[in-house]
Amino acid sequence: MIWLVLSWFILLIESMAMGYENQRPETDITVTWNILLFASIAVFLVGMVMGTVEVSWLSKLFKNKAFWKKILYKMGFYLLFMLVINLVTFPIAASIELDSTLMDAEVWQKFSNYIESPTFLSTMVSLTFSIFVSLLYSGISEHLGHNVLINFFMGKYHRAKEEFRVFMFLDMKSSTSLAEQLGHKKYFQFLSDYYNQLSNAIIQCKGEVYQYVGDEIVVTWEKSDGLQNNNCIRCFYAMKQSLLKKSTYFENTYGLTPSFRAGLHLGQVTTGEIGALKKEIFFTGDVLNVTARIQKLCKPLKQDIIVSEQLAEQLKGNGLSFESLGSTELEGRKKTEKLFAPKFTS
Structure with missing residues (x-):
């Protein structure tokens, strides 16, 4: 849920900054309702996978490390993971935008332009921020106790x-x-x-x-x-x-x-x-x-x-x-x- 909400927020900020227009069509995906739906589903599923990895494996692997080391090591792992996901999902989004197949040369030309553009760097910065926030939440929740942080946020008590x-x-x-x-x-x-x-x-x-x-x-x-x-x-x-x-x-x-x-x-x-x-x-x-x-x-x-x-x-x-x-x-x-x-x- 953290990933999904942050992705919507970052997309809104970027869209406002660009005047709700795609000013770099050669590298950026034009946001349509189909693209938004695909991106939301992808982000949610990736967030679920990362949450499962975090709870069932990674948190146990680094449980004896200092808090800042946990964040640092996990960020390195997740950034590498997200780099792979980003490189996989961009061509799919480009094919949806261009209404073509993954084999279309235009899709891969756009992908090549994207890798060499500031947009790619901006995306990785956004991913780094999202990973940091989610890991910070996970770490604080672990120290406060199961569900306690949610109760504080919701003001339940x-x-x-x-x-x-x-x-x-x-x-x-x-x-x-x-x-x-x-x-x-x-x-x-x-x-x-x-x-x-x-x-x-x-x-x-x-x-x-x-x-x-x-x-x-x-x-x-x-x-x-x-x-x-x-x-x-x-x-x-x-x-x-x-x-x-x-x-x-x-x-x-x-x-x-x-x-x-x-x-x-x-x-x-x-x-x-x-x-x-x-x-x-x-x-x-x-x-x-x-x-x-x-x-x-x-x-x-x-x-x-x-x-x-x-x-x-x-x-x-x-x-x-x-x-x-x-x-x-x-x-x-x-x-x-x-x-x-x-x-x-x-």
Whole structure:
């Protein structure tokens, strides 16, 4: 979408500067509705391809590099890629403009003129700018969190609002002894690998990381996203599966494969932007306190995952069943809570 919007904007600026006329017909493509449609589809598809490459491969390749190095290396890769795309799409656009085939000598003469013209240089500058903006957006979004940057741009939480959300507090087992065993520097790298390995499962299940607190992760969903296809529960098992696939690496590098326990709860929160020197989206409500206390009961109740009655009542079918753990008084609260252990039977 960034590529598509920027391409329209750049085209508008160039058209205004040229008085909406093609003043270099020997090198430039005259913009018609057919050309605009072709260019828009091409830019959108190329943007989709680049986005897929970025998410599935390139971002992982440079994940340990400094921010400016990531931008620099990726820009070099994408500029080379876009140079090839530009050289492929121009003849097609020229054939559409001239209403001829790709084999027409006039098409290739125009292509030759284009390569030697200032228009080609201008196009590459525009592409460089578009690549830089999209990579900057991607980098900032990665640091702020999935969907958080979009919410800031859209002003979704500029004014505090009430909403129902699912929360999952995920705590690593035996983290204190592990930190002692590895030392602070290697333990930091261990946490980095641990968090990276969990990220895909969270995104695939439509979750958002709210906070990293030491070895604990707080994941949240809007109610509809969390309940859809039992995403909040599936996320837990998808994360376990992801760690299992990487178990050989963790065993060889750190001497063990990490494991975790989780507590989940559903409730109403007030959500809004907060902070003076640094803005962040903040959740406040009793649901967070209850979820944290449910998670702490995993160890004494000998369960890896526990959900509240409120959440269990909302989750449906698809091979999901619940084992009752009885009513328990949560720390600091007089009211007892009915707790359940979810199980997938298929």
